[in-house]
Amino acid sequence: MARPLADDHERMRGAVRRAGRAVLARFRDDDVESWQKEDRSPVSAADLEANDILREALIEDGDGYGWLSEESRDDRSRLEAERVWIVDPIDGTRAFLEGKPHFTVCVALVERGEALASAIYNPALDEFFEAVRGAGARRNGVRISASICSELDDCRMLGARSMFDHDGWPASWPPMAVGYRNSTSYRLALVAAGAFDAAIALVPKADWDVAPGALIAQEAGAIATDHLGEDFVYNRAQPVQRALVCAAPSLYPRILPRLAHLPGDLRTLDL
Numbered sequence: 001m002a003r004p005l006a007d008d009h010e011r012m013r014g015a016v017r018r019a020g021r022a023v024l025a026r027f028r029d030d031d032v033e034s035w036q037k038e039d040r041s042p043v044s045a046a047d048l049e050a051n052d053i054l055r056e057a058l059i060e061d062g063d064g065y066g067w068l069s070e071e072s073r074d075d076r077s078r079l080e081a082e083r084v085w086i087v088d089p090i091d092g093t094r095a096f097l098e099g100k101p102h103f104t105v106c107v108a109l110v111e112r113g114e115a116l117a118s119a120i121y122n123p124a125l126d127e128f129f130e131a132v133r134g135a136g137a138r139r140n141g142v143r144i145s146a147s148i149c150s151e152l153d154d155c156r157m158l159g160a161r162s163m164f165d166h167d168g169w170p171a172s173w174p175p176m177a178v179g180y181r182n183s184t185s186y187r188l189a190l191v192a193a194g195a196f197d198a199a200i201a202l203v204p205k206a207d208w209d210v211a212p213g214a215l216i217a218q219e220a221g222a223i224a225t226d227h228l229g230e231d232f233v234y235n236r237a238q239p240v241q242r243a244l245v246c247a248a249p250s251l252y253p254r255i256l257p258r259l260a261h262l263p264g265d266l267r268t269l270d271l
Contacts, residue, residue, distance in 0.1 A: 001064070002083050002111070009117045009132055012085075012107050015057035019050040020105045020123035023090055027124055028099045042093045047071050050089035050105055058085050058107070068239055070208050076237075084110045084235045088208040091120075092183030101125050106185040108211035113233040115215040120185045129189040129216050137192050137219035146222035149197040150250035152176060158187040158199035170261060184244065188213025191246050192220035198247035198255060202227060202266055207239040214246065223252040227259045227266070242266060 002008075026032050026046040034044040051071040059067055066078030069087035078084045085107060090096055092103035101124035108118040120129040129144075131137040137144050149155050157164070157176045164173045179196065181187050187199040192213070211234050214224040225231055227243040243266055247255055262269065 003063075005109075005116055005132065008083070008109055009130075011058060012109060012117060012119050013128075013130060015054050016105050016107050016119040016121045017128070018057065019053040019089060020121040022046070022053055023050050023096070023103070023105060024123035027096065032097070034093075034097055042097055043071065044090070044093060044097060046096065047090045047093055051087070054085075054087050054089060054105075054107065058087075066235070068207060068235065070206065074239075078235060079237065082111060083116075086110055086115075086207050086211045086234060086239075088185065088212070091185045091209065092181070095182035100182070102181045102183055102186060104183045104186045104189075106183075106208065106212040108208075108215060108234070110207075110211060110234045113235060115211045115234060118212040118215045120189050120212050120216060122183075122186060122189075127189075129192065129213075131216040131219040133215065133219070135219070137216045139189070139193050144193040144220050146192060146217065146220050146248045147194040147197045148250060149248045150254070152251070152254050155197040155251060156195070158190065158196045159201065163200070163202060169258070171258070173258070184209040185213040188217045188224065188244075188246050191222050191248070192217040194220075194248075197251050199244065200227075200246075200255065201244040202259070202262065202269065203243065204267060205241045205244050207234045207241065210234075210241050210244060214244075217246050221249055222246055223249055227256075227262055228264060229256050 066081030066084035088106040096103040105121045117132045153174045217224045224246040
């Protein structure tokens with residue numbers, strides 16, 4: 001039986017902070033072991049340590065909660081669970097290993113395909129983002145909201161510069177202040193806080209990349225969907241989303257039509 005959501009939220013907050021402190025202790029430590037996974041993405045001993053901390057704090061024997069983590073073997077029993085913890089122990093491992101402060105510890109609690117609560121912690125910058133569905137979003141305890149930007153010209157956009165400069169677009173993107181952060185969840189949190197106006201990633205994204213930040217962005221008033229404008233559904237057999245579009249509410253309608261020509265499956269798209 002599921003616990004009260006407030007209890008799960010507190011459990012999540014404490015677990016994410018503990019894992020973040022452990023990761024921070026390894027930050028800029030040249031002795032941290034790292035290697036490449038089969039998909040050639042980096043992973044480190046700090047990722048695995050954070051994963052262990054989160055699992056120990058969040059999963060109790062017999063509680064019936066499911067578990068989906070980037071650094072754990074996929075236990076398909078999650079598909080039968082009422083509530084599922086979706087976890088990225090370090091989102092932005094590459095930044096972590098390169099000594100850049102743009103990595104986060106991320107957790108979302110999902111029920112029947114929808115995110116109920118989430119937390120994103122950037123320990124290097126001491127930024128803690130959190131949200132509970134229907135209760136707004138906060139950074140370090142202070143309510144946050146998406147920007148009021150309504151035009152693409154000179155907006156603050158998070159995404160790969162090469163994607164916007166690609167010559168395959170039917171119409172060129174206008175001049176924008178384009179930035180990038182390795183952590184997808186951190187990008188969404190920054191849109192939620194109004195530090196950026198939008199974030200676009202036109203590649204498939206795992207649930208652990210999307211669920212924590214999308215809820216925080218939505219609770220801050222932003223819109224977060226895939227590139228077809230469809231809502232995210234989490235904890236499916238293949239826990240992957242088509243793509244990611246997150247923007248201030250008045251800017252989102254300016255972005256989606258520019259993506260209308262793209263196919264539903266972006267895996268072979270050269271952008």
